[in-house]
Amino acid sequence: MNYYEHHIGDYAEATAHLTFIEDATYSRLIRKYYATEKPLPMDVKFVQRLINARSKEEKNAVISVLNEFFNLTDDGWRQERCDHEIARFKDRQIKARRSAEGRWQSSSAEQILSDSTTISVCDRNANALPTQCSPNTIHQSPITNLHTPDKQNNGAEKKNVGRSDQTSVQIIKLFAKEGINIPLDDGRIKEMIGMDISEKEIADAILQAKETRRRASSSTPINVGFVLAILKGMRRKSQANDLGEDIWWKSNEGIDVKGRELGMRAQGSESYDAFKTRIFAELRKREEVSNAS
Known part of the structure; x- marks a missing residue:
């Protein structure tokens, strides 16, 4: 996608509480999302590198914006509005291609052939009109195996x-x-x-x-x-x-997923190790409550 609609009012309302750096971070993230037409990578460090977040404040902004505006899935960090716009874009592409093919197929034989005796091969342009026609004699001798189907x-x-x-x-x-x-x-x-x-x-x-x-x-x-x-x-x-595997603690993505399952989020610049420790503490606490009841 080289273009996407930017609704200023919606964006301003949704991002009014962000800091200057967080706003710039969010803008870079959605531009990367549209440019690649797919979710952002699951690895937060890779995402930080993708948008050139170098300072501690910039890296923390990436974490905050991802957690607030994106959803972590098995495919990566997804953004609902971006997914919707990309789907609309692809649907328009498909419709435009089918329309062009229909116009091409309906072209008359006079448009396709350069003359009444020589078969020509024509390339199509964006408007489904024949162009760059040149004589082609390759098929003057029939290929017989095409006439005898298996x-x-x-x-x-x-x-x-x-x-x-x-x-x-x-x-x-x-x-x-x-x-x-x-x-x-x-x-x-x-x-x-x-x-x-x-x-x-x-x-x-x-x-x-x-x-x-x-x-x-x-x-x-x-x-x-x-x-x-x-x-x-x-x-x-x-x-x-x-x-029978549950090894969420072995990856940053798994830690994020487990945290979401428990209704927990990373706090500011909290490291994944610290977040993982809090999750284990919460799991133990819930298990103790469950056993006590």
């Missing part, structure tokens, strides 16, 4: 394509119920199919996305990218549970 392979391919299309339609219907329209060739649908996601998992992820918006008192509608991120998190959590 019946066995062709049948298998048709079956797989049919199943894939049916699954895509089901996914599209689930999102359509929420007022979200997705084109059949959307790459995120293919990604869900590749993950072998069930309809129930998608429905659960949509409910979780709506609940997340409600808890945050956010009027931003849910989108496909947000739901896909939740699906990935659900799948990874399920895999971790299958392995």
Whole structure:
């Protein structure tokens, strides 16, 4: 994305309490988010390096802004407004491409051929008009193997394509119920199919996305990218549970996640080791209360 809408009123209201450095930090973070079209890395130190936060005050500002305006997921630090704008941008891209392809396909034979006897290969420009046509004689001798289809392979391919299309339609219907329209060739649908996601998992992820918006008192509608991120998190959590592992304390990301589960946040310039120690103390306290009851 080389452009995004900046709503001055919304931004000013949401950031009025920030310090000068925190405001600059937030602006840099969302610009990086839009430029890469993906969540910020989970590693806070890497995020600090990405926006060139060097001083102690600048690094602390990154931590504060991430904790206040972003949500840590299995994909990294996500920002709901950014995800929504990126999804809108990609939807416009898809619609523009399909419109251009439709105009190209409807072009007359006179536009495509340079004359009535010579076959030409034409490149398309951004407006779907043929340009830079040059004679091409490569296909004057027919390739005979194209006229003799492999019946066995062709049948298998048709079956797989049919199943894939049916699954895509089901996914599209689930999102359509929420007022979200997705084109059949959307790459995120293919990604869900590749993950072998069930309809129930998608429905659960949509409910979780709506609940997340409600808890945050956010009027931003849910989108496909947000739901896909939740699906990935659900799948990874399920895999971790299958392995019986809970090693949150071994990474900064795990410490942040565990802290959020307990309703705890890092305090100012508090290090991860100190935060981890507080989390362990809180867990012991809750366990003692549970045992006493």
